[in-house]
Amino acid sequence: MEFDYSPKVQAMQARLLAFFDQHIYPNEQRLHAEIEANRRAGNPWLATKLIEELKPLARQAGLWNLFLPKSSRAPEGLSNLEYAPLCEIMGRVWWAAEVFNCSAPDTGNMETLERYGTEAQKDQWLEPLLRGEIRSAFLMTEPAVASSDATNIECSIVRDGDEYVINGVKWWSSGAGDPRCAIYIVMGKTNPEAGRHEQQSMILVPANAPGVKVLRPLTVFGYDDAPHGHMEIELKNVRVPVGNLLLGEGRGFEIAQGRLGPGRIHHCMRSIGAAERALELMCQRAVSRVAFGKTLAQQTVTQERIAEARCMIDQARLLTLKAAYMMDTVGNKVAKAEIAMIKIVAPNMALQVIDWAMQVYGGAGVSGDTPLAMMWAHQRTLRFADGPDEVHRNSLAKLELSRHMKLPTDRVKMPVTRGA
Template sequence: MDFEYSDRCKELQGKLLAFMDQHIYPNEQVFHDEIERNGREKNNRWLPTEIIEKLKPLAREQGLWNLFLPKSTRAPEGLSNLDYAPLCEIMGRVHWAPEVFNCAAPDTGNMETLERYGSEEHKRLWLEPLLRGEIRSAFAMTEPAVASSDATNIEMKIERDGDDYVINGRKWWISGAGDPRCKIYITMGKTDFGAARHQQQSMILVPADTPGITVLRPLPVFGYDDAPHGHCEIVYDNVRVPASNILLGEGRGFEIAQGRLGPGRIHHCMRAIGVAERALELMCKRLNGRTAFGKRISEQGVWRERIAEARIQIDTARLLTLKAAYMMDKVGNKGAQAEIAMIKVLAPNVTQQVLDWAIQAHGAGGVSGDFPLAYQWAGNRTLRLADGPDEVHRNAIAKLELAKHIDLKEDLGLPVTRG
């Protein structure tokens, strides 16, 4: 198993680190200040930020653009999962940085979906503008009335009516729907409630300006509304779109969801490791710079224990993420399902623990807006729910593990021994 990054990856790492130092970290507060200023002066916090739009052309000029999409003729700059992993980690250190490089969720997952499952017309209308960074998108699956951790529970109706489909239902926690640049919703619903359990669902492309769509409200995460991106509740009321907007055909929605969520899950984990790495860095700097009870806090035994444990856990999570990326490249998403599930449990939990220690090290400052830790803590906590909760992934891991040890009768008729 070779985790060696390619020469191109190493070159891009250097460029990306320099870009972050020059353009991202110095503008962290600029981003938040601009949103608040839009709220005060324009009475609208939900406007695209000038700082991100200003930085996008610079990233593109340096070849730091669309790095996430492998094996696409429309995005030849796309890397393998293994080569993308360290770059995604670097971007993840600042929550809004991935958008600068056109590598932000949910657009990355939606672009992968359109590339893999969309028609040529779908790609022309939606994938190409997304790849150019001209529009943004949302993925509408989760619903408020059912346990959406089981995607077969969804109740949204997608009903055929002549040359159209008519869509009715309610979705929530739809990331990106608050952004005025969001022009397309990839929407999951049911076309046949009587079909086999995993063949009832379909996915359909719904332009955001289609009559009958109402964005009810943004849903704050621990008080943060994540403007101008947002996570919104949406109602579809007799929303009518052409039948050609369906992806692959009726009954293929669950299959598409599984194909989409694999890359999305590992991208989340890559970014989470970047968050954990930065939290450890901030923690060490804080502990080295503060004195209590006559000596630096970093000399206190309890903090050395936590620093050591943080390093062990972060490196463990990174290695498992790289293994998952390697497996995805070699045997595909399905062949790597165990590794993807494992890292989806491990990385957010590791990052949450390191963030908690970093917040503790900063004292009252850690829960304030003076440092990025509180915002990162809130955002990272959602990852234990997003793209499947921990419990679902643990269950999948256990089933795969148990399947290895089911007793089978030997062809030779020999008795089966039990371990």
């Protein structure tokens, strides 16, 4: 047992932090300004110049595709344990991960393609994604049913000769607002009569396929997160070649399971980064703001919150790192309890820390003048994205109870919902 980051990781952390100091923090206001200028000009759904400018710099700095696990196409890939503290840093600014081509849902989609795609699929879609030229979306959740239970999914994928015909309505398709978003991974049912976990399949659908219609952007609290966006999308008699199917009919649930572990841990590391940033902002405000003759930092009520925040963040980080370590050493399947735990713990922790920080800022905290309100809104969605807390808690409890009931733990499934 050992709690220090490896020298390799420490060096990468230093490089990434330096990049933040030089290129990310100084541009926070500029990015918002660029999006708002686009919005005022009539269309916020444009890739921002700023991020496109920064991407080559990140690449030059060796900070590109850090999320990639070691593989034939990524010999320099990192382990989950190595990536985790880097991903955390990226979580400090909501738009930063894309600069390093490490943003959701592209990372999850790239991993899915890498792991389950054919060589043809990889050439066509994985390569431009790895180069950051296109974006992607994951179409899983549906407005009509409780998608926390993946067996509820209604989107149909029906074979018709050399094609599959897809019909359904999806929503919370994050990233589909971006004009560069070229490819969707769609979850649907190829066989509603099969076993509970063999009905689903995943299929690649080009965003410009006839029958695809982006109905509207959804808002998260009042944010539309343009140009990324969370879209509601109709698929009406969309036809794709049979070669677009991933892995095989009836294997959608299996792919979802494989995809979700890393996706979840990435979200969680970013949650920890967001919480660290919030605590930093909270302390900065507390030492500088004076009310009733004292700084807020001198009030024990502020001190209690800062201390609790530090305890919560450090515990969540350790749990996330342990989960990453287990994913690397014993595999996602054995690590499922740890993955469920971090998925429950990290967003709730971040929400509490950010809320305390907002309270110290008063009105500024809920406005656009600090990153806190947007952070909070984003973290709030993580309490049901990739499966609501309640579903993860039930899975985790069943694992715990199974030890006392002499049940095999592999009968407890990880929840499968919107991909990360």
